[in-house]
Amino acid sequence: MYYKAAEEMGIKEKLGILTDAAKYDVACTSSGVDRRGDGKGMGNTELGGICHSFSSDGRCISLLKILFTNECIYDCKYCINRKSNDVPRASFTPDEVCELTMGFYKRNYIEGLFLSSGILYNPDFTMELICQTIYKLRREHGFQGYIHVKAIPGADPMLIQKAGFFADRMSVNLELPTADGLRQLAPNKHRKNILAPMRQIQNGIEANKNELVLYKKAPYFVPAGQSTQMIIGATPENDYQLMMVAENLYQKFGLKRVFYSAFVNEGNMVKPYLRNGEEGGFWKENVFTPEAAGRVLDGLYQVVEHPEGTAHEAYRADYRLAGKTGTAEIKDSKEDTNGTELGWFVGISGADTDKPLLMVMMIEDVKERGGSRYVISKAMAGFDVYNKGEAEHEG
Numbered sequence: 001m002y003y004k005a006a007e008e009m010g011i012k013e014k015l016g017i018l019t020d021a022a023k024y025d026v027a028c029t030s031s032g033v034d035r036r037g038d039g040k041g042m043g044n045t046e047l048g049g050i051c052h053s054f055s056s057d058g059r060c061i062s063l064l065k066i067l068f069t070n071e072c073i074y075d076c077k078y079c080i081n082r083k084s085n086d087v088p089r090a091s092f093t094p095d096e097v098c099e100l101t102m103g104f105y106k107r108n109y110i111e112g113l114f115l116s117s118g119i120l121y122n123p124d125f126t127m128e129l130i131c132q133t134i135y136k137l138r139r140e141h142g143f144q145g146y147i148h149v150k151a152i153p154g155a156d157p158m159l160i161q162k163a164g165f166f167a168d169r170m171s172v173n174l175e176l177p178t179a180d181g182l183r184q185l186a187p188n189k190h191r192k193n194i195l196a197p198m199r200q201i202q203n204g205i206e207a208n209k210n211e212l213v214l215y216k217k218a219p220y221f222v223p224a225g226q227s228t229q230m231i232i233g234a235t236p237e238n239d240y241q242l243m244m245v246a247e248n249l250y251q252k253f254g255l256k257r258v259f260y261s262a263f264v265n266e267g268n269m270v271k272p273y274l275r276n277g278e279e280g281g282f283w284k285e286n287v288f289t290p291e292a293a294g295r296v297l298d299g300l301y302q303v304v305e306h307p308e309g310t311a312h313e314a315y316r317a318d319y320r321l322a323g324k325t326g327t328a329e330i331k332d333s334k335e336d337t338n339g340t341e342l343g344w345f346v347g348i349s350g351a352d353t354d355k356p357l358l359m360v361m362m363i364e365d366v367k368e369r370g371g372s373r374y375v376i377s378k379a380m381a382g383f384d385v386y387n388k389g390e391a392e393h394e395g
């Protein structure tokens with residue numbers, strides 16, 4: 001298919017428009033993929049993560065984050081690129097995206113490409129352009145850095161499949177948590193057109209794992225997995241519904257990460273604060289069902305009470321404790337053996353009494369001191385004082 005972008009606009013001007021138009025998309029954060037260059041092409045990827053953080057205007061640092069085009073035939077009410085919005089429009093050509101990516105990569109400005117797009121003419125036409133672009137990058141320019149592309153809902157599955165063999169990560173935006181929300185704010189989009197490519201990508205990743213066991217040289221399919229994002233707050237779903245949607249995405253679609261994107265200027269977070277001498281109260285009620293909360297608490301008791309639980313040394317015969325241990329390695333790379341380790345322990349005693357205590361403790365540099373076991377020993381001194389008054393008997 002032949003595509004000719006507006007020639008009167010220079011590539012720099014397009015870049016200004018199409019990077020600005022991409023800044024609202026936050027689904028580009030990566031869990032990374034580890035792949036060495038083969039010595040013939042250029043670039044490689046690091047497991048430690050390509051997209052490390054976000055700049056103040058919402059763009060990811062170290063990825064070239066652009067839209068292929070901000071032209072769009074759809075009219076999603078939340079989107080700056082909706083067809084009814086009067087904004088300057090621009091479209092790249094596949095060669096222009098390649099030129100920019102290679103140029104920025106050679107100058108060490110970026111570690112990879114995040115390419116999304118409005119819908120130009122129709123989903124197939126747009127997805128075909130995305131495929132052409134990443135094919136050229138990989139095959140003609142030998143680019144072996146990180147590539148994250150959007151799968152365009154409604155596009156032919158063959159095109160999604162093709163893109164999956166050239167991209168490291170793909171994402172399909174769920175947009176809104178429920179089909180009702182989608183009907184209200186994105187009337188041109190249909191839930192099934194969004195879920196179909198998500199399912200296709202997930203199945204493709206699973207099939208690829210088996211192929212790679214049988215054939216070591218089988219091509220990788222979306223090796224860094226898929227992600228999605230949705231807008232929260234524009235439609236009236238409650239927190240429980242949102243958590244169920246996220247849980248389904250993790251369980252049924254094998255997503256690496258679910259992003260929640262508030263409207264940029266209207267999304268507010270409640271500032272936590274300490275109460276002194278005031279009665280506490282619920283902030284939000286019915287976030288979980290009592291059954292779900294009970295099941296989680298039972299699991300946490302097992303962490304302490306089961307002989308093989310990771311916090312079994314916190315077990316006390318005279319009072320019940322539920323807990324969870326954890327560590328976080330701080331190192332420069334997977335191979336780095338000189339890093340340090342944070343250890344933490346969360347404990348809850350007296351959960352079913354009128355004297356409950358929740359303690360969260362984190363200690364730095366526990367690597368040579370027993371990891372989270374070191375933290376447990378410190379935390380338990382506090383729990384014992386609270387529950388048994390042991391300190392009063394000491395000395």
Ligand code: SF4
Nearest residue numbers: 072074076079082118
């Ligand atoms: S399809 Fe995408 S680019 Fe087009 S209006 Fe909707 S959200 Fe915006």
